[in-house]
Amino acid sequence: MIVDFRSNYLQHIRSALGTVMTPLHFVATFPQELADRVNIWFISSEGLRDEHEVLRSEYVHLKSRLQKLQALERENEALRHLLDAAEKVQDKVLMAELIEVSLDPYTHKILVDRGLRDGTHVGQPVFDPTGVMGQVTQVMPFTSAVTLITDPGHAIPVQVQRNGLRAVAFGTGNSDRLRVSYLNQIADIRVGDVLLSSGLGGRFPTGYPVAKVISVDNDPGEAFLHIEAAPTAKIDRSSQVLLVWRREQQSRIVPEEDVETNAEQALHAAELDKRADREE
Amino acid sequence: MKIVLSFIAAFLLVLVPFPDWATMYRPDWVVLVLIYWCLALPDRIGPGAGWIVGLLVDIMQANLLGLNALGMSLVGYLVNRFHFRLRIFPWWQQAVSVLLILLLYRALVGWIRGFFTTSYLDFGYWVPCFIGMLVWPWLYLMLRDLYPQRKAR
Numbered sequence: 001m002i003v004d005f006r007s008n009y010l011q012h013i014r015s016a017l018g019t020v021m022t023p024l025h026f027v028a029t030f031p032q033e034l035a036d037r038v039n040i041w042f043i044s045s046e047g048l049r050d051e052h053e054v055l056r057s058e059y060v061h062l063k064s065r066l067q068k069l070q071a072l073e074r075e076n077e078a079l080r081h082l083l084d085a086a087e088k089v090q091d092k093v094l095m096a097e098l099i100e101v102s103l104d105p106y107t108h109k110i111l112v113d114r115g116l117r118d119g120t121h122v123g124q125p126v127f128d129p130t131g132v133m134g135q136v137t138q139v140m141p142f143t144s145a146v147t148l149i150t151d152p153g154h155a156i157p158v159q160v161q162r163n164g165l166r167a168v169a170f171g172t173g174n175s176d177r178l179r180v181s182y183l184n185q186i187a188d189i190r191v192g193d194v195l196l197s198s199g200l201g202g203r204f205p206t207g208y209p210v211a212k213v214i215s216v217d218n219d220p221g222e223a224f225l226h227i228e229a230a231p232t233a234k235i236d237r238s239s240q241v242l243l244v245w246r247r248e249q250q251s252r253i254v255p256e257e258d259v260e261t262n263a264e265q266a267l268h269a270a271e272l273d274k275r276a277d278r279e280e
Numbered sequence: 281m282k283i284v285l286s287f288i289a290a291f292l293l294v295l296v297p298f299p300d301w302a303t304m305y306r307p308d309w310v311v312l313v314l315i316y317w318c319l320a321l322p323d324r325i326g327p328g329a330g331w332i333v334g335l336l337v338d339i340m341q342a343n344l345l346g347l348n349a350l351g352m353s354l355v356g357y358l359v360n361r362f363h364f365r366l367r368i369f370p371w372w373q374q375a376v377s378v379l380l381i382l383l384l385y386r387a388l389v390g391w392i393r394g395f396f397t398t399s400y401l402d403f404g405y406w407v408p409c410f411i412g413m414l415v416w417p418w419l420y421l422m423l424r425d426l427y428p429q430r431k432a433r
Contacts, residue, residue, distance in 0.1 A: 017336070021340045024288070024340065027292060100297075104343055107342075109341075137342070
């Protein structure tokens with residue numbers, strides 16, 4: 001167990017045995033899938049027409065925004081060029097379908113239908129259309145397990161959109177809560193602030209929405225603020241997720257590490273921040 | 281073969297999707313089936329088989345490797361050790377012993393989990409043991425009737 005926890009030696013065994021167990025997942029979710037399919041047959045044409053209408057208007061809306069975005073992206077690129085900074089390359093994205101959600105009620109993990117065959121790797125970030133979902137923690141030939149950001153052992157480095165304040169968001173085991181820890185009493189954070197992934201630690205790309213602050217509790221007797229945030233991603237409702245490959249990752253050295261080590265690093269960073277504050 | 285089939289059925293029961301509130305209270309089907317076989321065929325199914333089955337559960341749940349394996353080998357050992365006594369118990373007494381075994385199993389697994397992750401164990405964590413106790417007599421009768429030639433007597 002310790003070997004599994006601290007190292008990657010058992011990855012191959014896991015992946016081999018995982019293949020054997022894969023058909024079971026498909027069989028177990030089959031009745032649900034069948035029900036879904038049957039439901040699709042019985043959707044009325046009126047409902048479909050309505051949905052079509054809605055999607056169409058959304059499409060036009062998004063398209064217009066995309067045009068603006070393209071212009072902005074070009075401008076951004078030009079500016080970055082002027083600054084001699086590394087160009088941010090567009091990330092490669094692959095859609096994945098959820099197979100199994102309730103792997104174990106005491107950890108927040110999901111199983112998706114993309115695996116080694118599609119080139120997934122451990123540590124790969126996973127999104128849904130509205131925000132960060134989690135990261136791949138186990139890869140099997142046809143499937144991979146994704147640890148969600150709400151898993152009690154997971155932590156993600158974030159940044160407040162409004163002022164760039166850095167923090168760490170921890171999972172709580174509750175699928176609509178994250179805990180933002182180790183922020184000083186005087187930290188400038190308010191209810192309604194949007195937390196973006198900060199890209200520190202090299203796991204998650206920068207600038208994707210992670211959560212929205214829903215409560216800031218200031219207890220004078222404690223050293224840190226007690227902050228709760230709701231993930232923007234539909235953690236327990238999304239049935240399709242996006243796996244992201246980062247091109248820049250190849251040039252950067254990303255050490256093979258566990259989610260927990262990631263969290264430890266973040267903790268360490270938070271501690272350093274604290275010390276710096278005190279010295280001031 | 282029949283043993284393998286019953287374990288596969290138990291795996292499926294663990295995996296079948298349930299509404300969210302019910303997922304927490306799903307009994308440990310695999311452990312229950314393991315207890316039955318340890319009781320019925322103590323010379324063939326024991327800690328070793330428990331370890332292998334537990335490892336498969338770990339893989340299936342994408343958990344720490346060896347977590348359930350350790351728990352289930354404990355279950356295998358306990359049931360093997362006491363199978364003479366357990367067999368002659370009346371059904372309710374047997375169900376209570378199964379409850380104790382399930383509680384021990386959950387305690388061990390929860391304890392190890394607490395080592396490695398910031399786990400949170402509330403009362404809900406222990407509920408599946410009690411449901412397992414209620415399920416046990418039916419499961420026992422069912423498995424015994426399904427495979428009459430291997431009747432545990």
